Amino acid sequence: MPMTTDSSTIIAVSSAPGQSLRGLIRLSGPESWQMVRQLGAVLDSPRRLTPTHILFDSRKLPCLVLGFRGPASYTGQDLVELQLPGNPALLDQVIHRLIQHGARMADAGEFTFTAYLAGKLDLTQAEGIAATIHATSQAQLQAARLLRLGNLGTFSHQLVEALATALALVEAGIDFTDQDDVVAITPAQLVERLTDINKQLKDLLANARSWGALEALPRVVLVGPPSVGKSTLFNALLGKQRAVTHEQAGTTRDILAEPMLLQRADGSKVEVMLMDIAGLDDARNALDSDIQEAARQTMDQADVMIHLGKCEAAEHIIRVRPKMDQPSKHESAHKDVLPISAHTGMGLEQLKKQILSKLGNRGVSIAAEKLALQPRHELALKETCTAIDDALTRVLPQKNQHALDDLELIAGLLRDALDHLASLGGEMTPDDIIGRVFATFCVGK
Template identity: 30%
Template sequence: MLLRIGNSAAKRFFSTIYAHSSGQGKSGVAVIRVSGPKSIDVLKRLTGLKKVPLPRTAILRKFSNPTTGCTIDKGLVLFFPAPKSFTGDDVVEFHIHGGKAVVAAMLSAIGQVQNCFPAEPGDFTRRAFLAGKMDLTEVEGLADLLSAETEAQRQQALLQMEGHLGQLYKKWAEQLARCMAHVEAFIDFSEDDNIEDGVLEAVDKQVKNLMKEIQGHLSDGRRGEILRSGVSVSIVGEPNVGKSSILNTLAQRPAAIVTSQAGTTRDVVQVSLDLGGYPVQLSDTAGLREANDEVEKEGIRRARVSAEKADLVLLVASAPEIYRDSLQNMGFDDSIKKYLRKCDLEINPKNCIIILNKNDLLENDPSDFTTDLNVVHTSCESREGMNQLLKVLQEKLSLLCGEPSKECPTITQARHRAHIENCSNYLQKFLLCMEENHDLVIAAEQLRQALRNLGLLTGKVSTEQLLDLVFSEFCIGK
């Protein structure tokens, strides 16, 4: 990997940095990490040790201020020699008591050692990346792991941090680099008859196979991105059908005001939830109806926007009214469609759960009606049907987010999707060039740009692998 570092960044990269690396605030134990060429000096000056301790072995020592000699605390110290450390540099960790004054005194003491500077956000991980310890996808996975709030998010972030997504992109890059090396060699040496027959045909076949694999990766329904950012769920329907009550039941707290007066909710009320390990941003919205009040009109507009942008819509209706209309007029499914038209909503049935609330007021047995729609009967008054709603909701969330796995790593960021789509576009241009017998140099440039976009995914862009392939796989000259 080619590294280009500006003067200020280079100074920081080659200096020694330190930081409080464990959680902020008072705690039983705090970890202070030091990384860089002065790490051993810091260790010796704060502990009084003459020799460096054995690598990765915890020893109990008193820690003292190197200037005043005053004891700060007593705890454990560990040494991780380069290059077998997180950053690739010499790293020292001090495990101390987690009081604010203790942490502040230790940081102040380390800062008194010459050429030691407080770390900036992400500095340790940046060093790990620049040292080749992690690629960009692993760095992003680590960041996602630190911010994960649900079990499914944790699983996905951990798999990405362990390199499964990066390994997939690396495999594609190696295949594409091999194709590009073959094309470059054909351009340079085909006139000398030193290139095997069928090289370009083989490249064309390999690129087509790679295209299929990339298109399959892109056709994932954005599951990884939805899981990472959280599933947007919008509760919509007419006024006074129980939308706010359902929000409060799912949130297990009175997050939204509930009254018998229609139109209580005027704005979008949002609650973040963990439902079965999946992150959910649940939104209660204003009741959909004809309104004259300007504030209510704006609330209704926002409700429709919320429904349009949502990954999943909970359409709430009054069960007695739906069944009464169904019996009198058109049948159950048609009465639901009529309700959608009345609310002026266009919703994908696959991303919608229909909640028929106020089930306790029904005169007819709901089992008398059959439907192909995804319908759940509930009663906020008696709590009937709430467990069924949770079950159906979790099934929908599982379909939207998928199940994180090593075998099928998913795209987790818009940046990944953009580079992969660019790569796919360049591969399509290459195949078109080959099909229409365009200049092979132009075709090779399409492969080069496709490979560059794959390299941008992991942060590794180099021509060395191309040179290695050219000289190792071809019999060029005598």
């Protein structure tokens, strides 16, 4: 990823790879409108989705075109989106034609990087876009949304302003050191300001959760002998046909995992990873023993097990009696064993309640307002706190003095704190960090 943008017009397919109903080609740069017109498309007014066509080997290819004029666009530059039939070979040919007219293939993440350079979004928002693309669960999508909305960026920006003001006042003391009547900031005032900033930072660190916690959803594993109905229950709990089910024993061989949302009594939502494994059985050959080994390893890592067969009671096991819709199953089950039917839905709500109660507070809650911090954010916030703590250690003993001593040293520590804090939103971020953030993007974004 180049760390500066040139004046070229960049181009990429922005829709998902493979065939689809519609394919999207995106161009950004000063020549974007002109280049699309050179293909024969009519593009007159911005922000209007216009049906038109492009000329292709003397044939007319129908398409929809949507143009934006910078700076009112995603990248801040002139930008055009072409919607075409979603055939990869066709999209490739159109891209080639536009390259012949002078466009350049975009690097991964270059559209968003251009937007960042144009001040359209800060670095945390760009991370939010990357996190949205890579999210594999509701909890990650929700956390990515908060980043994208700029919640962390706004918070850090306000504190950068406050810290920069405090630093400026300390530096004023250095500049006017020969004038006895100038007192830029008293030690007591500086203590108050720094303590307030540090408290806000520490509150955020204490209340936010770490991104890693979102990636490690608690595991709820369905266990039992072959054909007891594990995969059918897996599908019923998820509300979709994710696993293949069959009357033949030994249908499931691999480990299947899907995020599942559960609702607590107070309405809050919790996310877990529901897992379906092969039925527990004796292995008859090498393949069987690999399958059984994988199943048993998954059981060992379970936070909660839903057992559909006979087993001893245990703290993290929910025992269920499946297929209770069948007449043969009507004899009463043990009082600690929950009767269910994946076919009729009987007992499934109670089962979800039992999963929640077994999890206690280990579920990953989908809290609308709860920020999640990526490792880079946590590090920058902690380093800021450390530098402010160091500065406070110097200032506190002087609290009752009229003027500050050790001005140069304190200013140096505050400058360190400011560098770390400003690296969050990208106001002052070393190139290598920016490079790492945008390296996680794919081409076309």
